[in-house]
Amino acid sequence: xxxxxxxxKADVGSIAGHHSVVQRQLDVARSSLARAKGRDVINxxxxxxxxxxxxxxxxxxxxxxxxxIHDLAWKTFKEVTDKVSKPLKLYAAGQDLLSDAFxxxxxxxxxxxxxxxxxxxxxxxxxxxxxxxxxxxxxxxILYKIYADxxxxxxxxxxxxxxKGFTFRVLDMEEDExxxxxxPEEAYDILALIGTTGKYAVQSVWRRxxxxxxxxxxxxxxxxxxxxxxxxxxxxxxxxxxxxxxxLGELTDPFAFPHLVAGWMRxxxxxxLMPVGIKDAKCTRFDGPPRVAALGFQIxxxxxxxxxxxFDDPAFDNARREANTIxxxxxxxxxxxxxxxxxxxxxxxSLSEVLKSLKHRMKKPS
Ligand code: F6R
Ligand code: MG
Ligand code: MG
Numbered sequence: 074x075x076x077x078x079x080x081x082k083a084d085v086g087s088i089a090g091h092h093s094v095v096q097r098q099l100d101v102a103r104s105s106l107a108r109a110k111g112r113d114v115i116n117x118x119x120x121x122x123x124x125x126x127x128x129x130x131x132x133x134x135x136x137x138x139x140x141x142i143h144d145l146a147w148k149t150f151k152e153v154t155d156k157v158s159k160p161l162k163l164y165a166a167g168q169d170l171l172s173d174a175f176x177x178x179x180x181x182x183x184x185x186x187x188x189x190x191x192x193x194x195x196x197x198x199x200x201x202x203x204x205x206x207x208x209x210x211x212x213x214x215i216l217y218k219i220y221a222d223x224x225x226x227x228x229x230x231x232x233x234x235x236x237k238g239f240t241f242r243v244l245d246m247e248e249d250e251x252x253x254x255x256x257p258e259e260a261y262d263i264l265a266l267i268g269t270t271g272k273y274a275v276q277s278v279w280r281r282x283x284x285x286x287x288x289x290x291x292x293x294x295x296x297x298x299x300x301x302x303x304x305x306x307x308x309x310x311x312x313x314x315x316x317x318x319x320x321l322g323e324l325t326d327p328f329a330f331p332h333l334v335a336g337w338m339r340x341x342x343x344x345x346l347m348p349v350g351i352k353d354a355k356c357t358r359f360d361g362p363p364r365v366a367a368l369g370f371q372i373x374x375x376x377x378x379x380x381x382x383x384f385d386d387p388a389f390d391n392a393r394r395e396a397n398t399i400x401x402x403x404x405x406x407x408x409x410x411x412x413x414x415x416x417x418x419x420x421x422x423s424l425s426e427v428l429k430s431l432k433h434r435m436k437k438p439s
Contacts, residue, residue: 076116076375077139079131080201080309082291083184084246085333086158086166087125090198091304093355097157102127105149114141117376121355123366124205125165126384127153130368132377137188140177147175150184164211181298185209185291186254187309189277200312200324200383203348206356207363209246209292209308210270216241216326217267219312219319220278224285229257232319238280240422240435242262243267244276246294249275271335271418274308282320287319288312296340296421305340316370321369325383327377328365331396337361341414341422344382344403347396350385362400 088095099120105411106118106129115133122128129146133139150170158166164282171183179186204211220239224230229236238258243266244251254263278288290310295303314321331345337359344362354366368380407411 081186083169086163123203149308209274211334213267344394345399348384
């Protein structure tokens with residue numbers, strides 16, 4: 074049976090600043106999706122939050138980019154905004170709902186989404202990764218490690234089903250165009266693009282032996298949609314695990330290194346991506362450090378079994394410790410590059426207003 078997994082997220086307001094959602098927001102979202110399940114729009118769902126981002130994890134049989142599913146997510150975010158975020162005057166209520174005129178598809182509307190349709194295997198483990206205070210390019214290093222680095226994913230060497238490698242669909246988020254590149258032989262080309270994390274993001278990955286989808290990520294950039302800074306994109310990504318795909322532990326192992334990502338305070342800094350359990354998925358110190366949480370499920374007969382909270386595990390204690398050490402080190406730089414992002418990325422932030430206000434005081438040396 075073919076199933077579609079849709080993970081759709083938005084920041085529609087949070088408590089005490091850009092921090093975390095409140096229980097009533099989760100409740101309203103859950104009851105909206107429960108009604109949709111009752112109407113057979115979706116088969117099953119799980120609602121959670123990572124920091125200030127509300128996450129709708131849904132399984133259904135409607136394929137990707139389905140009008141019914143995008144409409145459901147949009148209406149759910151709207152309802153949470155109108156029933157909870159606005160009456161409670163939560164901070165940045167409705168922030169990611171960038172337009173009033175929803176036309177049936179979330180592309181360019183603000184919410185981020187990752188979706189894939191696939192034949193449910195005899196046993197179908199999946200892991201959903203959700204980040205706060207960073208951008209889609211944050212997955213680039215992770216996805217390369219998982220699907221192209223045999224020093225990280227042992228299955229690329231040991232398992233005949235993985236040895237043919239994976240195809241990376243790399244999206245140019247500025248030009249809205251993509252290229253499909255094949256690992257291992259085009260590994261250098263993949264890295265040539267995805268090293269520029271603000272422009273290129275890995276949109277999806279397929280297994281080359283049979284074209285089965287392995288992983289999908291959300292690639293919307295709020296600043297490119299709105300033309301100004303409206304919070305970081307806080308991307309999601311999911312991956313199918315085991316039996317010819319990387320094992321759960323091969324999906325998670327790269328996160329043991331808290332690599333540097335763009336985002337953190339005012340979306341203007343680099344910071345370490347810290348893997349945490351859902352209970353710690355809230356950005357406090359300097360609005361960070363950027364976090365990633367992961368929930369594992371089985372998709373069984375088109376429904377969700379789970380979740381398990383994957384990074385709620387002492388095996389990631391060292392990563393968290395290292396992330397905090399890196400955060401200490403980076404914070405000592407203040408707003409000085411490269412701890413603060415470069416001029417191109419800062420263009421969309423309020424720094425451009427500050428620079429404009431100083432322009433008329435600039436003098437040519439006599
Ligand atoms: C980062 C983020 C926050 C805000 C910061 C200032 O994605 O959303 O770091 O940029 O808290 O927010 P305002 O300008 O709303 O006070
Ligand atoms: Mg926010
Ligand atoms: Mg957020």
